[in-house]
Structure formats: structure tokens, C-alpha cells
Amino acid sequence: MSKLDFFVPSELFVKSKSAGWTRNSxxxxxxxSLASAVKFAMDEYGANLNGTSIHTNTDEYTGSAIRSLYESEHYPLKGRHAVLGGAKHGAFSAPRNPQAASHKFKIGDTVIYLRPGLVGRSGYYEVVKVLPVEHAEPAYRIKSKIDQHVRAVKEREIAPA
Structure with missing residues (x-):
């Protein structure tokens, strides 16, 4: 059996538990990369992968198969905050404190969402979750201080308040 290529483009599908099979479910x-899709699935849905599938050009992985990929000895992104770095097919190593090395903001920080492509600032938000680094770009979940709307953003889309 040949070594699995964790660097092929992938798509993640998650079926909503409450809505039946509708367009919005x-x-x-x-x-x-497949490695990034597996990491996201495990971080977000790890305890319950039912209804979760990852598709590549040649394969489909669901439920326990996703967990098997994550636990594989060949899986390149070990640990919750492993960094993919710039290499496509090289060795990987996570820094000792990856959050400090790669994220500018921490949970509880107040930031301004810059709304890329639009003029002006759009208000104050609070960082509620630090997301794993994906493709060498830190990401966060931020919550509006006005209407409590939560959104996922890249670090380049926010600035210190």
C-alpha cells in the first residue's frame, strides 16, 4: 500500500443534524490539503463525526475513516495547533508554543473588523476563539459587541482596537 498523500485539495461536507436533507442542511x-480538512473536522466535530465527509479527487472519507487519518502515523499535523508552514511536501514540526509564535491576538482581546474591500471600520469585536493556523495564516472567531454575531476571520482582516 502506498503512502497516503495528505496534500491533495479536499472538500468537507457536514450534514446538519436537525434539518433533514434540504438544500440548506x-x-x-x-x-x-487533506491534512487541513482532517484537522478542521477533528477540532470542530471530533467527538461526533457522523454526517461528516471529506472528499478528494479520488477518495471519500467519513466518520471513523476521518479519525483513522488523524491518528495515522503519517498524518503531518499532530497536535491542536500544529503549523503547516510553507512547505508542501516536507517535514513538519510544531513550535513549542504555537499560539504565541503565530497569533497576534488572544481570547478576550477587543479588535476592529476591517471588512476587506470596503471603506471604513465596522465596529468592535471580541476574540472568542483562536483557530488553528492554516496555510501559514492565523485565524480567529470574533463576536460583535453590538449584535453578538460571531464570524470567522483571518488575522489580516482585524486590527487592535
Missing amino acids: LKYRRFD
Whole structure:
């Protein structure tokens, strides 16, 4: 059996538990690598992967198969905050304190969402979750201080308040 290529583009599909099979019952996300898709699935849905599937050009992985990929000895992104770095097919190593090395903000920080492509600032937000680094770009979940709306953003889309 040949070694699995964790660097092929992948798509993640998650079926909503409450809505039946309707147009809006699926969540979808694209990833540049299978490793990133597996990591996201385990971080977000790890305890319950039912209804979760990852598709590549040649394969489909669901439920326990996703967990098997994550636990594989060949899986390149060990640990919750492992950094993919710039290499596509090289060795990987996570820094000792990856959050400090790669994220500018921490949970509880107040930031301004810059709304890329639009003029002006759009208000104050609080960082509620530090997301794993994906493709060398830190990401966060931020919550509006006005209407409590939560959104996922890249570090380049926010600034210190």
C-alpha cells in the first residue's frame, strides 16, 4: 500500500443534524490539503463525526475513516495547533508554543473588523476563539459587541482596537 498523500485539495461536507436533507442542511468548506480538512473536522466535530465527509479527487472519507487519518502515523499535523508552514511536501514540526509564535491576538482581546474591500471600520469585536493556523495564516472567531454575531476571520482582516 502506498503512502497516503495528505496534500491533495479536499472538500468537507457536514450534514446538519436537525434539518433533514434540504438544500440548506449541508455545510461546505474547501481546503488546500487533506491534512487541513482532517484537522478542521477533528477540532470542530471530533467527538461526533457522523454526517461528516471529506472528499478528494479520488477518495471519500467519513466518520471513523476521518479519525483513522488523524491518528495515522503519517498524518503531518499532530497536535491542536500544529503549523503547516510553507512547505508542501516536507517535514513538519510544531513550535513549542504555537499560539504565541503565530497569533497576534488572544481570547478576550477587543479588535476592529476591517471588512476587506470596503471603506471604513465596522465596529468592535471580541476574540472568542483562536483557530488553528492554516496555510501559514492565523485565524480567529470574533463576536460583535453590538449584535453578538460571531464570524470567522483571518488575522489580516482585524486590527487592535
